[in-house]
Amino acid sequence: MSQKHLEGYRESEISKIKNQQETEMCQELADGLIQKYLTGPAADQFAKWRIRGLTSSILFDGFNYTERRIKRETNPEYVAFFEKLQAHLLDRLGIPDKWYRNDGKFPKVKNWYWNGHFNYDPHMFYKSVEDIKQSFLKELFGITMSIDAGMPEEDLQELQKFMEDTSKPMDRWVPIQKKSILKICHNCGRELQVETDGHALRLVGPCEHPNGYPAYSVEVDFPTGEVVVTNDLRPWFREAWVRLQDSDHRLKSGVFPGDLDLNGTRGVHYTALEYSYDNYMTGYCGNTCPAVWRHPDHPNTLLIGNAPYCDANGDDLDDDHPILEGYEKLVGICTDLWWFSLADKAFIDNKEPLFRLYSEDMGGCYLGTDPTIIEKHPIVHLEPGRYRVTNHHHKVPDGCGELPKIYAVVERVGDCEGTYE
Ligand SMILES: [Zn+2]
Numbered sequence: 001m002s003q004k005h006l007e008g009y010r011e012s013e014i015s016k017i018k019n020q021q022e023t024e025m026c027q028e029l030a031d032g033l034i035q036k037y038l039t040g041p042a043a044d045q046f047a048k049w050r051i052r053g054l055t056s057s058i059l060f061d062g063f064n065y066t067e068r069r070i071k072r073e074t075n076p077e078y079v080a081f082f083e084k085l086q087a088h089l090l091d092r093l094g095i096p097d098k099w100y101r102n103d104g105k106f107p108k109v110k111n112w113y114w115n116g117h118f119n120y121d122p123h124m125f126y127k128s129v130e131d132i133k134q135s136f137l138k139e140l141f142g143i144t145m146s147i148d149a150g151m152p153e154e155d156l157q158e159l160q161k162f163m164e165d166t167s168k169p170m171d172r173w174v175p176i177q178k179k180s181i182l183k184i185c186h187n188c189g190r191e192l193q194v195e196t197d198g199h200a201l202r203l204v205g206p207c208e209h210p211n212g213y214p215a216y217s218v219e220v221d222f223p224t225g226e227v228v229v230t231n232d233l234r235p236w237f238r239e240a241w242v243r244l245q246d247s248d249h250r251l252k253s254g255v256f257p258g259d260l261d262l263n264g265t266r267g268v269h270y271t272a273l274e275y276s277y278d279n280y281m282t283g284y285c286g287n288t289c290p291a292v293w294r295h296p297d298h299p300n301t302l303l304i305g306n307a308p309y310c311d312a313n314g315d316d317l318d319d320d321h322p323i324l325e326g327y328e329k330l331v332g333i334c335t336d337l338w339w340f341s342l343a344d345k346a347f348i349d350n351k352e353p354l355f356r357l358y359s360e361d362m363g364g365c366y367l368g369t370d371p372t373i374i375e376k377h378p379i380v381h382l383e384p385g386r387y388r389v390t391n392h393h394h395k396v397p398d399g400c401g402e403l404p405k406i407y408a409v410v411e412r413v414g415d416c417e418g419t420y421e
Contacts, residue, residue: 069150082147085159088166089176093201095141109137111200116207117185117192121395136183140194147176162198169197175204186394187213189266213265215392218276218283221416225384226345229292229302229331233341236348237280244274265394272391279418281342283391285407289335292380293327300383303327304340305396305406312402324404331378342389342410345379346420388413 072078094110118136120129147159155174162170173195184191187209195204234241243249250260261267268284275282285304293303307324310316323329333340393407 069148072149078149081160081163082149085163086147088163089147089196089198089201092166092199093196109141109201112137113200113202114207115203115205116210117188117190117203117205119207119210119212120186121212139183151175159198166198169199173197173202173204184261184264186264187266189261189264191261209266213269213394215390215395216265216269216272217388217390218272218281219386219388219413219417220276220279220281220343221386221418221420222279222342222344222382223384223416223418223420224344224346225382227342227380227382228345228348229333229340229342229378229380231333231335231341232337232339233280233282233343233348236343236351237275237278240275240278240280244271269391272389279343279347281387281389281410282339283389283393283408284338285333285335285340285391285393286338287335288338288393288405288407290333290340290407291324291329292331292333292340293324294330294380295327300385300387300412302330302380302382302410303406304333304408304410305404307404308402310401314401330380340408342380342387383412384416385412386414386416387411 072082093112114133118129118133120132151159151174158170158172158174174197175193175195185203185207188205188207190205190207193204194201196202244260260270262271262284272281272283283304288306290304290306293305294301295303303324305324308317387410389408389410391408396405396407
């Protein structure tokens with residue numbers, strides 16, 4: 001793709017993204033539907049929640065889906081049916097009225113199945129996995145549960161049949177989407193939806209990583225071995241950045257849009273993978289400000305991580321910058337963006353950084369260090385070749401300050417795969 005072509009392509013992609021956020025556009029669609037189906041007081045009542053309810057459906061579920069929902073939600077027979085079904089499920093599934101017991105603990109939800117999701121490493125977060133799961137359930141059921149009136153006809157018929165005989169579960173599971181579940185499963189990156197067989201509720205799945213997301217690797221070429229090591233080099237790799245915004249490209253490459261949610265490990269993995277195709281090595285490391293370490297016996301291997309900051313008793317070490325025993329500290333990375341970045345200088349020299357990407361197109365987000373002033377970034381000298389970074393930040397426990405924490409390992413795996421002038 002030529003530079004000029006790319007410029008137009010990028011502009012159109014960015015305007016597409018911007019348009020998706022335009023609530024005015026959604027409002028117009030919503031108003032059109034209301035005029036079509038509703039008059040009198042019902043129209044006024046409907047208008048009260050149209051922005052919250054309707055715009056999200058139009059954005060994520062499509063126009064026809066919303067049209068169907070409005071038809072049903074304005075038909076008294078359907079409304080009565082949905083209310084009855086909801087009451088039945090709440091009762092049968094034992095969703096608690098109060099979310100905190102006197103002792104501050106969460107009550108259990110009966111007949112609830114995780115379907116493999118949320119199986120996080122027990123020491124991954126400052127909260128226990130059980131607490132994370134319970135607060136998810138609290139959020140899920142904390143507001144009145146509603147059966148989605150926009151569900152397809154076949155699902156509705158199945159539920160109607162079930163209401164006539166509730167003694168046994170349905171033959172299949174029917175999705176009963178909540179209007180908005182913003183949480184995703186960190187392991188698989190899925191947006192979570194709920195389905196029922198009438199006797200139980202479960203998350204739609206199964207989770208693709210029921211045993212947790214594994215450590216993952218990506219590879220790039222460092223043809224000169226003069227490697228810039230810093231926080232953020234995206235301004236020099238805008239082609240990859242554009243591809244990451246392009247849902248058509250992601251679908252073609254087998255990556256579904258939800259998978260790129262950066263709140264999940266799968267999303268950060270796929271993002272790192274996309275950048276690696278352009279020889280940009282990057283990885284999520286949280287707000288850890290890691291250092292880059294090298295052992296004299298392994299000159300082409302870099303460890304990205306932090307040395308211990310306290311002793312075994314939990315007392316802070318005196319030294320502000322404690323060392324990792326036996327290793328040389330090459331670079332410190334200030335994680336304004338919670339990622340680390342490495343790229344051969346050959347891919348940065350003679351290239352214009354795309355500063356506008358930050359100041360305007362990305363909403364003027366704060367980045368601290370100006371990422372476009374390349375001279376400020378330190379260089380690490382490595383033997384030219386192909387390098388692999390293996391990232392397992394998501395496996396490193398919080399706390400345990402008496403132990404070194406290594407989030408990623410960069411190692412030479414052979415000669416460059418590409419040819420460079
Ligand atoms: Zn999952």
